[in-house]
Amino acid sequence: MRTVLKKILTAMRGGVNELGEAVVDGQGNRILEQELRDAEQELKQAKQELAALMAESASLARQIRVEQDSASKREQDASKALAAGQEELAREVAERIVGHERRAGELTQTRELLQQRISGLKERVQRAEKQLADYRRELQVVKTNERVLRTTAQIDTNINSNQSSLSTAKETLERIRDRQAREEDRQIASASLEKELTGADLDEKLKAAGIDSEQDAVNDVLARLNGNQAQ
């Protein structure tokens, strides 16, 4: 990942990509994709192998149990034979027991070796999975980078041919300020229109001229009340 990021930065700083050329060229991309496929393949194989080994180990465990069970069953037989004074028979059974125990021992040894291979393989699978995730992330960075470069190059050429050029920040700021001023004007206009519609503007003018109908009404009422009292 580090190498990919460094490659991208070096290429960018060198201005190689002004025209949207791929940073890690198509060849590099194909190599990454091939590595990804290889890692996927290795992972698949390792998992298959692991499954086979685990099945074998389970089968060995079963065989070991059978031998052990047989041995303990024969032990009971041998005890019975001894109790019945059948020395000869007991010896024969004991020989069988030895055979079972030996096979159980051999099988256990084989299984231990198998278990070692299994844990080694599990490690390999984990490593492959991690590597696969790394490759995928790398490829994603490379592809996104290329896409961004191609996209911006496309925007540049298109906007360049349609409108003389991508507008400069100063022009854009000018247009933003114009719009913001227009919006402000509109707000002021609509506020004064609202006053006109509700008659609020006329009331304000009357009040400014010292004519306040509300105040007059209050004065009238007071005058009436005063008149009533005087009578």
Next chain:
Amino acid sequence: MDTQSLTLALGDATHAGRTFDVMPVAGDEPVLQVTVSGAEETPVYITVTDTQILCLAYLFDTQELNPERLHELHENMLRISVPMPLSALGKTGDHYVVYGALSPTSGTAEIMQELVTLAENAIDLLQTFEDYLA
């Protein structure tokens, strides 16, 4: 979500009182130019890849900046990038951009939210960094 379905979805949608004017940018890559009403000066460009929906708006070019204050500007851009909602600051070629990346599984509402935020952020950023222009 691809650019075609985006064009259809945004064409007659409104979000937070905004409408969207969508125009495909001719070329090999599927790129849309989206103008958000009330923020027409900073169009947002969208491109869709396997892993993300990338939206970006242009701020200014290197040659438009006062070279003596470049370091200070970069410092400020990095700092402001973190708290800015749904957008980050970056550079592609000579262009400084503000951008946001969405999951390809995002719905129209999320994309519209991103577009409105990005266009408004672009205006705010331009006005904020105006002093750094040459």
